[in-house]
Structure formats: structure tokens, C-alpha cells
Amino acid sequence: MPGGTTTARLLIRAGDHIPLDTPRVPGREAARRELSKPMYHEHDPNLLQRGIDHFWKWIGDLVGAASGAAPGGSAGLVVISLAALAVIAALWWRLGVPRRVPARQESLFDDRPRTAAEHRLQAAAHASAGRWNQAVQERMRAIVRALEERALLEPRPGRTADEAAAEAARPLPGHADGLRAAARVFDDVTYGGRTADEPAYLRIGELDLALGRTKPQLAGAIPGTAE
Known part of the structure; x- marks a missing residue:
């Protein structure tokens, strides 16, 4: 009965306000609202797990792209990786462990003050053991x-080797070059990671003896000579 069917459809629409044919856009919105309910997402991975999954997917895509571009595919990529590791190992063995370069020079002396004679004795002990840096x-x-003991330098905490050499060159101008060279060696072995040797130690020892024999040049006086 076509007429009865039409009448029944009109009665349903008028009584329940429920359309028999759902349009596309409202239907999509209704499905989205339904699927957004928590009951459908109880077993979804959490944010951390999703991040890890995305990371490993990125790694896989990267390796896949590299293997596709490398000659021989995956086998070629393995060979290239081993070659890169070999180069890194060779550079590490050749250059050694990188040393940190200090931002500034530290004080020449430590916290415990010692006399010049005590420093000389300590230097001789290190030299006899072959510890040339010390x-x-x-x-x-x-x-x-x-x-400082001769009052040619004013005792000053925190003085560096370069500062001491520059200050000592004023009353002892004849030894300015030797003082600068000794300060440079001190800085190299203390801060630059370099290694001293016996000739370097002997040159500084000779400078120490020469300075002890030299009269200081006072302001307006003739340069001092060795006694």
C-alpha cells in the first residue's frame, strides 16, 4: 500500500522528529561525537608512547631513505657506517682526548705560601723523578x-705568570725576554695541556740563577749588570 507507507513515514517524522535519511555533514559530525567518547579510547597509547612510536618511525624512515640512496642498499649503508666509525676512531687515536681550555689563567701560587728555597727544592725533587711539568x-x-723576597715584586695574591714576567721586566729589563719565555712555558704546561722536557726545565733554572745575580735597574739609573 503505497499510500499507507507514505502516511506511516509522515507520522514518524511528525511524531519523533527523527529523519529517515541522514545528510552527509550532520552524519559525519554525529559519528565524530560518538567516537570521541572515552569508552572508545581506553586502550589508546599515552602521549609518551605516541612520541616514542613517532621517533622510531622517523628513524626507520631515515634509515630506509639512506639505504635506498647508498650503493648496494642496506649492505652498502652498513659498509659506509663502518667506514665512518673507523675514521672517527682513527682521529680519536691520533688527536687524543680533547682537553678543556680554561677561560682564564689561574693564580701562579696555591693557597699555602712557600719560600723561594722551598719551591726550588720541590722543583729539584720533581726533576729527579722525571716529572718535568711539575x-x-x-x-x-x-x-x-x-x-718578591728581594722586594722587586710586591707580593700580590692572584698574580699570573704573565703578569709577574711583565712586572719583573721593569727592574730587570735585560731578562725581559727570558721572563716572558719562562711564563709562556709555565702557561703551556699548566693550562695548555702541553708536556715540558728537561731542556725547558734547565733554561728556567738558568734564568733563576741569572736573576739572582743581576742588580735591579732603578728609575733613572744605568741598567744593572751581573755581579
Whole structure:
């Protein structure tokens, strides 16, 4: 009965306000609202897990792209990776462990004050054991302490080797070059990661002895000579 069917459809629409044919856009919105309910997402991965999954997917895509571009595919990528590791290992073995370069020079002396004679004895002990770095450091400290004991340098905490050399060159101008060279060696072994040797230690020791024999040049006086 076509007429009855039409009448029934009109009665349903008029009584329940429920359309028999849902349009596309409202239907999509209704489905989105339904699927957004928590009951459908109880077993979804959390934010951290999703991030990890995306990361490993990115790694896989990267490796896949690299293997596609490398000659021989995946096998070629393995060979290239091994070659890169070999180059890195060779550079590490050749250059050694990188040393941190300090932002500034530290004080020449440590916290415990010692006399020039004590520094010389300590330097000799290091030299006899072949510890040339420590021997150079202690002999340079002996030079500066001796100049302070002679009142050619004013005792000043925090003074660096370069500062001591520049200040000592004023009353002892004939040894300005030797003082700068000794300060440079001290800085190289203390801050630059370099290694001293016996000739470097002997040169600083000779400078120490020469400074002890030299009369200081006072303001307006003739340059001092060795006694």
C-alpha cells in the first residue's frame, strides 16, 4: 500500500522528529561525537608512547631513505657506517682526548705560601723523578717568590705568570725576554695541556740563577749588570 507507507513515514517524522535519511555533514559530525567518547579510547597509547612510536618511525624512515640512496642498499649503508666509525676512531687515536681550555689563567701560587728555597727544592725533587711539568711549575714559582723576597715584586695574591714576567721586566729589563719565555712555558704546561722536557726545565733554572745575580735597574739609573 503505497499510500499507507507514505502516511506511516509522515507520522514518524511528525511524531519523533527523527529523519529517515541522514545528510552527509550532520552524519559525519554525529559519528565524530560518538567516537570521541572515552569508552572508545581506553586502550589508546599515552602521549609518551605516541612520541616514542613517532621517533622510531622517523628513524626507520631515515634509515630506509639512506639505504635506498647508498650503493648496494642496506649492505652498502652498513659498509659506509663502518667506514665512518673507523675514521672517527682513527682521529680519536691520533688527536687524543680533547682537553678543556680554561677561560682564564689561574693564580701562579696555591693557597699555602712557600719560600723561594722551598719551591726550588720541590722543583729539584720533581726533576729527579722525571716529572718535568711539575719541575717547570715549581721553578717558575721560585723565580717569582725570589723577586718578591728581594722586594722587586710586591707580593700580590692572584698574580699570573704573565703578569709577574711583565712586572719583573721593569727592574730587570735585560731578562725581559727570558721572563716572558719562562711564563709562556709555565702557561703551556699548566693550562695548555702541553708536556715540558728537561731542556725547558734547565733554561728556567738558568734564568733563576741569572736573576739572582743581576742588580735591579732603578728609575733613572744605568741598567744593572751581573755581579
